[in-house]
Amino acid sequence: MAICDRIVVPIKPVPDPEHPVRVSADGDTLLLDHISLVPNPFDAIALEEAVQLRESGKVSEVVAVTLYGDAGEGILRTALALGADRAIHIHSDDPFSEDALTIAEVLATVVKKESSALVLAGKQGVDHDRGAVPIMMAVHLDWPHITLASRVSLHADGRVEVVRDTELGTETLALTLPALITAELRLNEPRYASLPAIMKAKRKPLERVDLADMLPERSIRPPRIQRVAVRERPARPVGERVASVSELADRLKAHGLGV
Amino acid sequence: MTKPLVCARIVRTQNGAVHFSPTLDRLWKAASELGQPELLLLGNDLKLLERQAEGISGYSKVLIACTETGQALQVEMAAAVVSSLVKEHSSAEWSHILAETDSFGRELMAHLAARMMTALVTEVIAIEDANTFIRPVHAGVIQETVRVSQRDGEDELPVLITIRPTGFPVSDDLIQPTAPDSIQRLDTLSDNERVRVIDEHASPVADQDLTSAQVVVGIGGGVGDKEGVALIEQLANHLGGAIAATRTAVDSGLVSNDLQVGQTGRIIAPKLYFAIGISGAIQHLAGIKDAGAIVSINSDPNAPIHAAADLALAADLRQAIPELIAHISQRSETVLLDR
Ligand SMILES: Cc1cc2nc3c(=O)[nH]c(=O)nc-3n(C[C@H](O)[C@H](O)[C@H](O)COP(=O)(O)OP(=O)(O)OC[C@H]3O[C@@H](n4cnc5c(N)ncnc54)[C@H](O)[C@@H]3O)c2cc1C
Ligand SMILES: Nc1ncnc2c1ncn2[C@@H]1O[C@H](COP(=O)(O)O)[C@@H](O)[C@H]1O
Numbered sequence A: 001m002a003i004c005d006r007i008v009v010p011i012k013p014v015p016d017p018e019h020p021v022r023v024s025a026d027g028d029t030l031l032l033d034h035i036s037l038v039p040n041p042f043d044a045i046a047l048e049e050a051v052q053l054r055e056s057g058k059v060s061e062v063v064a065v066t067l068y069g070d071a072g073e074g075i076l077r078t079a080l081a082l083g084a085d086r087a088i089h090i091h092s093d094d095p096f097s098e099d100a101l102t103i104a105e106v107l108a109t110v111v112k113k114e115s116s117a118l119v120l121a122g123k124q125g126v127d128h129d130r131g132a133v134p135i136m137m138a139v140h141l142d143w144p145h146i147t148l149a150s151r152v153s154l155h156a157d158g159r160v161e162v163v164r165d166t167e168l169g170t171e172t173l174a175l176t177l178p179a180l181i182t183a184e185l186r187l188n189e190p191r192y193a194s195l196p197a198i199m200k201a202k203r204k205p206l207e208r209v210d211l212a213d214m215l216p217e218r219s220i221r222p223p224r225i226q227r228v229a230v231r232e233r234p235a236r237p238v239g240e241r242v243a244s245v246s247e248l249a250d251r252l253k254a255h256g257l258g259v
Numbered sequence B: 001m002t003k004p005l006v007c008a009r010i011v012r013t014q015n016g017a018v019h020f021s022p023t024l025d026r027l028w029k030a031a032s033e034l035g036q037p038e039l040l041l042l043g044n045d046l047k048l049l050e051r052q053a054e055g056i057s058g059y060s061k062v063l064i065a066c067t068e069t070g071q072a073l074q075v076e077m078a079a080a081v082v083s084s085l086v087k088e089h090s091s092a093e094w095s096h097i098l099a100e101t102d103s104f105g106r107e108l109m110a111h112l113a114a115r116m117m118t119a120l121v122t123e124v125i126a127i128e129d130a131n132t133f134i135r136p137v138h139a140g141v142i143q144e145t146v147r148v149s150q151r152d153g154e155d156e157l158p159v160l161i162t163i164r165p166t167g168f169p170v171s172d173d174l175i176q177p178t179a180p181d182s183i184q185r186l187d188t189l190s191d192n193e194r195v196r197v198i199d200e201h202a203s204p205v206a207d208q209d210l211t212s213a214q215v216v217v218g219i220g221g222g223v224g225d226k227e228g229v230a231l232i233e234q235l236a237n238h239l240g241g242a243i244a245a246t247r248t249a250v251d252s253g254l255v256s257n258d259l260q261v262g263q264t265g266r267i268i269a270p271k272l273y274f275a276i277g278i279s280g281a282i283q284h285l286a287g288i289k290d291a292g293a294i295v296s297i298n299s300d301p302n303a304p305i306h307a308a309a310d311l312a313l314a315a316d317l318r319q320a321i322p323e324l325i326a327h328i329s330q331r332s333e334t335v336l337l338d339r
Helices: A041-055 A072-081 A100-113 A133-141 A195-201 A245-254 B024-032 B046-054 B075-088 B103-116 B226-239 B247-251 B304-308 B317-330
Strands: A004-010 A013-015 A037-039 A059-068 A086-091 A118-122 A145-154 A159-166 A169-176 A179-183 A206-210 A225-232 A240-242 B004-012 B018-020 B038-043 B061-066 B096-100 B120-124 B126-129 B132-137 B142-148 B159-163 B182-185 B196-202 B215-219 B242-245 B272-276 B293-297 B311-313
Touching (some): A004 A100, A037 A041, A041 A059, A041 A145, A059 A072, A059 A100, A100 A133, A118 A133, A133 A145, A133 B103, A145 A169, A145 B103, A159 A179, A240 A245, A245 B311, A245 B317, B004 B024, B024 B159, B038 B046, B046 B182, B061 B075, B096 B103, B120 B132, B215 B226, B226 B242, B226 B272, B226 B317, B293 B317, B304 B311
Parallel strands (some): A004 A059, A004 A118, A059 A086, A086 A206, B004 B038, B061 B182, B215 B242, B293 B311
Antiparallel strands (some): A145 A159, A225 B142, B132 B142
């Protein structure tokens, strides 16, 4: 019998990190339209872990959730092709991407509704490197949380053992479900979506919920953080090629970094 | 004048190693741009915390919160103590609460933000005014300015910030060497029964101060094996530098995880960075963009790292590194950098 009915995996759409983001000529906005969106790489890792738990029979169902505009649907189709059983697209065009508190509140509501006892999320979105939403979700749910997991073991009695990596080294922690865990790069190597998996994903259930319908009592608060300016980081000056180690040593010296 | 509170952890790990934040002075620098900073030291060894508090400079007041000795310090405990401090004091006591952008600081601040429903700004590299901050996004390619506004009609809540230490370098003479006016011990941190520590392994090299090292030698996948690592360590020793690594080097077990530099590891800004056997992925470059100078040694002349470097040498590291070491020891009478 499964140890846990349902894992929720929140998936954040992010611009493909292989394509550098630019600022518009007037310096006001980020040019993102030409860059395709992908599931945040850490979320793909969290999803892979969830799918492996389901494949091992420890979990019955994996539900992927995204809060985003129209493009969220494509991201969730990818998640379904990568093994999620079902997806929930909370649709919102509201530009509150900077407001982690609001995102976390909405996602926590979904977790409650789905009566899930385990959330596996990414350790951070590679767009803003924030890493705040999952922890805020755990606080909303009043669940214990462990970040930066590099190994997750789910035991029959509902105990979860997690190995995590920090600046101080490695530690093994344990908690009991319900729990929220965030995935570090080392947790696993996500699979690629096979063609049959992509075909199958088209028939998997993808529910669209409008944010306003989901939380009718809720009037969206103005975000507490607003972006007021963006600029490209000044490029480093073009460097020079050296042909040998002794030339390298000379140039270092000329730069005042001398050996 | 506004008053920021800096939160930092100073812990003793199970196998006896002591870890303290080497960036307390950088956090002070950031906080002092906002007001007269106070400090909350969190840890699991009271003697250690008290010793650290007495030797501290720049902070007018130091608060100490400790777990029962030896017991691991966890985020939930720390969050509970900070939020009750904020509640106890008049709401305007602290204008900002700051921590480092490391695994502990990130988690603590996110936890507090959700508990207090207050604004959080992560990875701040510059402070424009009390409500306006600059932070890098999209792997450091873009810098954005954000403004926070707290909720209307409620008590002013502190703004929560995590600081990227490389944004706030300090010179030695900057901080007045004055002991704090007061050191205050808070109640023992109450136990967190929800998450239990089963095992701990301190990193063998976590004590090296990667954040403020002047010279750093980065190990990439091209370094290949333990022999290669030994060679790099030898170079680092000759340069008086610290060791860093790429994800690939960590994954292949060449070095421990805490040495990873990049978008999802540490961010460093040494005067001189040697990228050895490193291809130059955008995620790694995100961690070294603020280096004074970057030197690349990579056998592939087309490796992207060469384009990012100030000095690029296309060569096999197994030949180049011993040669470089020989050069350095030959001229060892000259001191490398004015350290
Ligand atoms: C979400 C995400 C986050 C990531 N975060 C980080 C991060 O924080 N930090 C990070 O570093 N990476 C990160 N990565 C991984 C990153 O994308 C690259 O895979 C990684 O940086 C590559 O490491 P490398 O350059 O050491 O290895 P490789 O790309 O394998 O490069 C090895 C290089 O060594 C050279 N070489 C081989 N033999 C020799 C020799 N004998 N002499 C000289 N040169 C030689 C080769 O020419 C090659 O260029 C992340 C990836 C993802 C998906
Ligand atoms: N809009 C979103 N939709 C779904 N999940 C999200 C969203 N934003 C953040 N998350 C989750 O929270 C993690 C950290 O995000 P962040 O705090 O934005 O860095 C991501 O890896 C996702 O798992």
